[in-house]
Amino acid sequence: MSVLAKSQLQETFELNIGPQHPATHGVLRIKVTMDGEYVVKAEPVLGYIHRMHEKMGENRTWAKFWPNLGRLDYLSAIAYNHGYAGLVERANSIEVPERAEYIRAITVELNRIQSHLLWFGAFVLDLGGFTPLMYAFDEREQILDLLESVTGSRLTYCYFRFGGVYNDIDDDFIAGTRAFIKRFRPQLPMYDDLVTNNVILMNRLIDIGPISAEMCRKYGATGPVLRGSGVNFDIRKNEPYGAYPEFDFDVPVYHECDSMARYKVRMDEMEQSLRIIEQALDKLPDGPVMAAKVPKMLKPAKGDYVFAVEAARGTFAMRAVSDGTNTAYRMRLRSPTYSNLSLFEEASRGMLLADALAFMGSLDLVIPEMDR
């Protein structure tokens, strides 16, 4: 906290950022106590879009919970599909065919690129640069078209099923994905030229919003936030699931702990996702995309099941307690941005308002996923 902020603590005023505010990208409200342009305390207030997803998971059958997964994190919904599919398959010991696992990896990674692209555009928009958003949306549109052709939806995907995926991918999808990779690869250096190396952007991101690895552990921050703080942790590597052990990819880690590090982690992750998709397309095995005998009514054995996946924003974990009936006794969703936002209060103390909002943008918040 600055000397100014300390000496004049009594002369503060409160500013409500949100629930409707251009910087919060949704119905997040932040109650900021400000001293001039300095943030003394920023307290996030949640609950404006709470829909009781966990309770819904407890009062309907396992299969009926599927559509909810597309409505949590609407930007990386397929990873959430993966989390739920993995959980229930683990609980019921369902074997997933290899082709289905590969298709899952391809769609999840496409979805991850799409999510990072939208974040990239919206983040630079937060910093006042309007143009990159349009470029990012141009690329994002290609991914949405690809995913639409195979899943049938563009945003709230409900594509996975217990034991596989709902729809096989066809040659058009494969050719389209390859064309997209070819088109998208040269764009990444262009973004670097246009945006990353811009001196104004560098001034606004470097050394702004430092989060130590210690703080990340304290609040349970995961994903690019954690990797931007120098911790090499990625569920895809540390607790491999699905087809991921068979792919060769790197986990980008930056040690600067500032907003720029988080920015670069996401930009590098797009490249790594492209690598995963390429390998998956090359090695794509033949076979069915659904497990042969999945019972219509699932009744997992009594027990406590957990499954975690790496979503675009960090670790998404699902925990279900089954009492042996056809509904879950307890359903718990551990969503990444809820934890990532928790550290905002501590990390933003003493920042300038403009920096605090840039820092919030670098956390990549998706509000419906926080409130559930």
Add this chain to the structure above:
Amino acid sequence: MNELIRVVIYFVGIAAFLGLNLAYLGWVERKGAGHIQRRTGPKEVGPFGLLQPLADGLKLMSKQLIVPDNADKWLYMSAPILAMVPAVLLFVVIPFGENLVPREFNLGLLMIFSFASVASLSILMGGWGSGNKYSLIAGTRAVSQCVAYEIPMLITAITIVMITGSMDLNEIVRQQGDYFWNWNIFRFDKSIFMPLSFLVFFVCSMAETNRAPFDLGEAESELVAGYITEYGGMGFGLFMMAEYANLVIGCSLTTILFLGGWQSPIGIFPGPHWFLIKMYFLIWCFVWIRWTYPRTTLWGLLNLSWKYLIPFALVNLLVTALFIKVF
């Protein structure tokens, strides 16, 4: 009688020029932004969307003027008007051509600077009078920004006054002569830093007009819409038009002081067309920069002014004085 006719003609002329510019700079900006961003910009209303400004104007004029409960009514209502008045007034001293000056006035430069400061007052009034915290923050930001950037701008203008020995804008243009190497921007015999001081002046006029990347007063991701948050209808419209009027003034002034005003770069056909070409080129640069760069922070902005631009402007002043004395 002749004087009266002259006044009426210039009054109508300025009103027409200004009206056309204020309406169509918005269109230029939207089209320019569109092409920079891989889209087409307005195209539905009229051919190439050319009637869009009229549609926008009609919409703004037909909207109700709402005064918020917390607002200070007089400040709130008078701020947009106060923003507009100096911007319009300043066209009186701009020399569009050698004989095309509404009022040749030997303190033209002084008048421009004194009235340009009123613009920041109107922003403060709007920000304070709105009774909104976002507006208030924006208002104070805009004022500290204008104070910081008027100093290097003035010092740079003083070097030009020292070189030409006149504050009459037309005289400043006249002294720059034909051919582009006679323009102040390239007059290395007066100071070796002339191109740099042009750049300083350009940056300062960008900051003075509150244009991106210095649009801290209306930083929409932080302050919703800054000092215009509470304004709707023509209150907002007047602020927008004042912004464009200030843009035209700023670019005209840069053209006059550094780029030889109505003088021809190749020595033939001097006249208003050269002035307009140079001015619109500068305006296009403003649009281009606005849609390319992200916004600076207030601290970064003030640092740039106090730590780089003002010291440089002072050094430049000294160097110019030395050059004039020695050569």
